[in-house]
Amino acid sequence: MKHFETGQIKNVAVLGHAGCGKTTLAETMLFEAGEISRRGTVEEGNTVSDYTELEHERGNSVFDSVLHLEWKDHKINIIDTPGIDDFAGEIISALRVADTGIMVLNAESGVEVGSEIVWEYTEKFKTPMIFVVNRCDGEKADFDATVEQAKQRFGDAVTVVQYPLNQGRGFNAIIDVLKMTMYQFSPNGGKPQKLPIPASEKDRAGELHNQLIEAIAVHDETLMEKYFEQGSLDEAEMSQGLKAAMIHHDLFPLFCCSAKQDMGSGRILGFLHDIAPSAQDMPPVSRKSGLTLPCDSNGPTCLFVFKTISEPHLGDMSFFKVYSGEVKSGMELINSETGAAERISQLFVMNGKNRSIVQSLKAGDIGATVKLKSTHTNNTLHEKGKPFHISPIEFPEPRITVALHTDNKADFEKIAQAIHHLSAEDPTLILEQSAELKQMLLSGQGELHLNVAKWKLENLYKLKVDFEKPRISFRETIQRSVQATYRHKSNRAEQGSLPKCYVGRTLLRRNVSTAGIPARAATKSMNWNGAAN
Ligand SMILES: Nc1nc2c(ncn2[C@@H]2O[C@H](COP(=O)(O)OP(=O)(O)OP(=O)(O)O)[C@@H](O)[C@H]2O)c(=O)[nH]1
Ligand SMILES: [Mg+2]
Structure with a gap:
């Protein structure tokens, strides 16, 4: 594998509602980049990403899958995430190390609840986002309705870069209003023919092109001035503005494709290559001390473990992002949590369960290693004498x-x-x-x-x-005291040993469950001594 400099590495997380086509899109991207020679399918259980027995049994993704491919002179690391919110931990870990999110929407069902949940996480991380409207080949595909819903839920920053010319069963062409080109695919998909935009689409494409320019220029004074002067922006100016607006979470470019038919994924990879930010374009990562650490491959080596796999027959495998410097196999690093030294015996880049050995990885890259003695998810490893502690991922509370x-x-x-x-x-x-x-x-x-x-x-x-079901533990809480008067009849009182009537104290109580489930209304009564009966 080639050596990649920090600026040549792009890290993306593929996100979205369950079943929208994330794994299929990731598989198609690997195929388009020549990383695999045959495309697997989720139905056959032979995708690179969904490789575990459990995922084969269920027919959907359960774990993050770390993939990589080369596109021109760049390395694109892809993390395919599960769509079901039960696996929020996986989604959050991926977002923590991704520099761009790809939010996949299903053209047949529009914006779904899973997309909205993921969106809340991306808002927290302020991850630059692109939208991909997938399944444009579906019988019920409705691109316009999906875009409309996306704008309603995620705001007007969602900006169309592409639209399908002929969605539905016969889908085979995409109009791109950034390149002002039509991509036309053969029935097997793959590399499209680049054709002029047909006359019938010129007005719509022109209007969307202008909307895209305005959406870009509004975030950049210099570009805005140019736009007023020239009445337009060229592709290089648009790309520059798009990148800056994406980094500031001001603009979310929207693409379309059919992952299943292998139509459109190459152009998305091209966009990631040309415009998506690398780790060094993003704000520096925050440290536990409140300071930050710039993504500089000449800085001290520092990496952060965002995921650990622990399987009885495989042992532990740690996935990390290099946040500074360069990690080399054979290096000894210190765990900032425990102070223990860890030797990086081997370094890998991953494609699902397949590993390729590499000798080093530079700042901004994602890789994996094995046999770390006492390093877990959320730990930082740093060079001896150059301590850094990267802020840990905040995982959601149990539900x-x-x-x-x-x-x-x-x-x-x-x-x-x-x-x-x-x-x-x-x-x-x-x-x-x-x-x-x-x-x-x-x-x-x-x-x-x-x-x-x-x-x-x-x-x-x-x-x-x-x-x-967990048992419920009832606890009694004294909330306040009250005064009550009542007549106590007692044989012994009659015998003169106790007063016939006196002021007593009653305990008012509240039931508390300790099992993390809502307290049930009290059904038990209390006797005079305060003991439950
Ligand atoms: N027609 C059509 N079907 C697609 C397309 N992309 C994916 N599918 C199908 O949609 C189903 C779900 O695809 P996946 O790739 O597993 O979707 P996912 O988003 O990874 O799903 P989870 O991992 O469960 O969240 C599969 O049956 C795919 O074959 C597409 O572009 N067109
Ligand atoms: Mg999947």
Whole structure:
């Protein structure tokens, strides 16, 4: 593999609602770049990205998949993310290291709830975004309605760069209003013919071209002046303005394609190559100290682990982004969390489960290594004597909790150990031994998320476990005191040992659940002593 300088590396995360075509698009991009010679399909379970048994069984992505390809003189790292929000941890990790997000929309169903959820994350990270309206070959494809919805939900910064000439079953041409060209595909897709825009489309293409220029110029005074002077901007000026506007999250260019028919992905790669920002174009990464670290390949070596895979037969594999300097195989780096030294024995670039050995990776690049002793997701590795601690990824709080049950009590220890590994891999999975409930509690992002953990315990660790509702622990909270008078009849009182009537204190109480599920309304009554009955 060639050596790539920081400015020649682009990191993109493919995002969007489940089933919109992210994995198919990533596969098509690998094929177009010549990284693979045959395109796999999700249906056949042979895509580079969805390579795990679980993903084959489910027919959709569950984990981030790190891919890479070469496009002209650049390296494009692609992280294909799962579309289901239960795997928010995977989506957030990918966004943390991506310098551009590709939000894939389904032309047949428009903007879906998953796209809106992902959008909230991208707003937090301020990731430069492009939109890709996929499935333009679908029978019910409605490009205009999808764009309309995208503008409504994500704002007018969504700006059309391409539109399909003939969406639906016969889809085979795209009009590009940045290049002012028509791309026409043969039935097998692939490299298109570049043709002049047909006369029937000249007005629409011209109008969208002007809208694109105005959307670019409005964010740049110099370009705005030029636009007023010349009445237009040339492609180089538009590209320069587009890049700046993308970096500032001011403009989201929109493309269209059919990933399945291999129509349009090459032009998207071309755009990523020409215009998408590299890591050094982006603001420097923040450090725990509040300071920042510029992305400079001549700086001290510093990398950040954003993902860990831990499988019984494979061991641990750590995925990282180089934030500064250059990492070389054989280097010794320090874990800023533990102070432990870690030797980078081998360096890899990945395509799903396939690894290629490389000797070094420069700032801005993404790679993987194995056999780190005590380094996990969210850890920083730095050169000895040049300490940096990159701000960790903030993972979302758990949304659901279950209690673990096993018929074989002796397995609990093994289950706890296995989940410890799973949590190192996925920090949104949290195990807690509740002394109060006398139960082992597992929390995560949703039912599917926890079921995936169960699947892994059963299939990878061969441990049988069942989920149960956590017990509810009732606690009594003294909220206030009240005065009450009542008559107490007592035989002994009659005998003169206690007063016949006195002022007593009553406890008002509130039920509190500790199991992370809403407290149930109190159904129990209390006796005089305050004990539940
Ligand atoms: N007609 C048509 N079908 C497509 C296209 N792209 C993807 N599909 C189909 O849509 C389905 C889902 O595709 P995926 O690539 O798995 O979608 P995804 O977004 O990765 O899905 P998740 O990983 O589950 O979020 C598959 O059956 C694909 O064959 C397309 O451009 N046109
Ligand atoms: Mg997928």
